[in-house]
Amino acid sequence: MTRVTIALPPCPYDAVIENGLLHRSGEILRVLFSAIFNAKHERLFIVTVPPVRHKWGKKLTASLSAAGFVPKILEMPDGERHKKLATVERLSEQLSRLGADRNSVIVAFGGGVVGDVTGLLSSLYMRGLELVQIPTTVLAQVDASIGGKTGVNLRAGKNLVGTFHHPRMVLIDPTVLTTLPDREFRAGLYEALKCGVIGKPELFRALETVDAKKLRRDPAKLEWIIAESVRLKAEVVSSDERENGLRRVLNLGHTIGHALEAETSYRHFLHGEAVAWGMIASARIASAVHRIDQAGASRITDAVRALGPLPKVQSRSRDILRLLKSDKKTRNGVVHFVLPREIGKVEIANDVPEQVVIEAVDELRRLSR
Numbered sequence: 001m002t003r004v005t006i007a008l009p010p011c012p013y014d015a016v017i018e019n020g021l022l023h024r025s026g027e028i029l030r031v032l033f034s035a036i037f038n039a040k041h042e043r044l045f046i047v048t049v050p051p052v053r054h055k056w057g058k059k060l061t062a063s064l065s066a067a068g069f070v071p072k073i074l075e076m077p078d079g080e081r082h083k084k085l086a087t088v089e090r091l092s093e094q095l096s097r098l099g100a101d102r103n104s105v106i107v108a109f110g111g112g113v114v115g116d117v118t119g120l121l122s123s124l125y126m127r128g129l130e131l132v133q134i135p136t137t138v139l140a141q142v143d144a145s146i147g148g149k150t151g152v153n154l155r156a157g158k159n160l161v162g163t164f165h166h167p168r169m170v171l172i173d174p175t176v177l178t179t180l181p182d183r184e185f186r187a188g189l190y191e192a193l194k195c196g197v198i199g200k201p202e203l204f205r206a207l208e209t210v211d212a213k214k215l216r217r218d219p220a221k222l223e224w225i226i227a228e229s230v231r232l233k234a235e236v237v238s239s240d241e242r243e244n245g246l247r248r249v250l251n252l253g254h255t256i257g258h259a260l261e262a263e264t265s266y267r268h269f270l271h272g273e274a275v276a277w278g279m280i281a282s283a284r285i286a287s288a289v290h291r292i293d294q295a296g297a298s299r300i301t302d303a304v305r306a307l308g309p310l311p312k313v314q315s316r317s318r319d320i321l322r323l324l325k326s327d328k329k330t331r332n333g334v335v336h337f338v339l340p341r342e343i344g345k346v347e348i349a350n351d352v353p354e355q356v357v358i359e360a361v362d363e364l365r366r367l368s369r
């Protein structure tokens, strides 16, 4: 079992990573809650989506019940389009009907969508209840469940309404990934590769030679990859909770990635796939502005492409550039890029010439042919 502490005062919390952890979740939460509370926290409200409930719901509730909890399951419909305030309101009404009170605990059991919606719900209902994250996609295990960001989408854009609300604990069981569709599995691996480029060279090396299909049958290696990614995210988040400085390094590949997602109306790429292209673009940009040598840039590009096929980039470079300038994270019209300096080291640049960005997107289209 790997335990990674997200060291945020006043409430540091642990992410626990282990194959088969779901079976032990009741026992682990029992220890956690009896150690930190006087009041009784017996009632757990698990928010999930039908696919996760069907495959893993019984395992979770059996373990919780055996440890003396009284778990109740609340379902939200599956999919990014349900990541909206109306879902939070509907779940709040359900919580209230089921008698949830201040001593209740909310459990987010699903991918990043469930994590974000449930995180927001738990920060708002009765002005905030205890939250436990049990992420079930690679993306949620290595990224979305750590760091306390919650949020829902508006018509005007993604994640525009949200809060910071950290869980008491994050329980990560890589075994649940066995039922994840192949494409979702690989999409999450690109975020793990991103962690490698940002600050874990050994993780990068492991992923650049991995066969994604074989990895699905190698639980020990998968557990290690997830634990290393969680470690990286925990280190970054612990040093900068609110994204003013250091936390921005986590956006490697996301500047162009978000623009690619937006330009294709969020239908063409899974998030991790867009980030994968974004990482290739940032390697190319970094090489063009002499931040990384050619060999380093090629290694990043090759590692991304070796993880499997990506949906093609067809967007026009000018359209991507226009979107970059209107992104909500753009400050005073200056586009910031996270650029690799070497494998395991990145820096923020705000002086990338437009022409270099255009050529990088041209290159993505060329690689897509």
Ligand SMILES: NC(=O)c1ccc[n+]([C@@H]2O[C@H](COP(=O)([O-])OP(=O)(O)OC[C@H]3O[C@@H](n4cnc5c(N)ncnc54)[C@H](O)[C@@H]3O)[C@@H](O)[C@H]2O)c1
Pocket: 049, 051, 052, 055, 078, 079, 080, 083, 110, 111, 112, 113, 114, 116, 136, 137, 138, 139, 140, 143, 144, 145, 146, 147, 148, 149, 150, 151, 159, 176, 177, 178, 179, 180, 181, 184, 271
């Ligand atoms: N809060 C953060 O810091 C943060 C960080 C990154 C991403 N996000 C958010 O995460 C969301 C994307 O998350 P995602 O990629 O996990 O998508 P998702 O939550 O939509 O899950 C993808 C699909 O996999 C299914 N699924 C989940 N677990 C499964 C399992 N074990 N077996 C079979 N099917 C399973 C889901 O039902 C869904 O259909 C986006 O909304 C993004 O904004 C948040």
Ligand SMILES: [Zn+2]
Pocket: 143, 191, 254, 271, 275
């Ligand atoms: Zn991401």
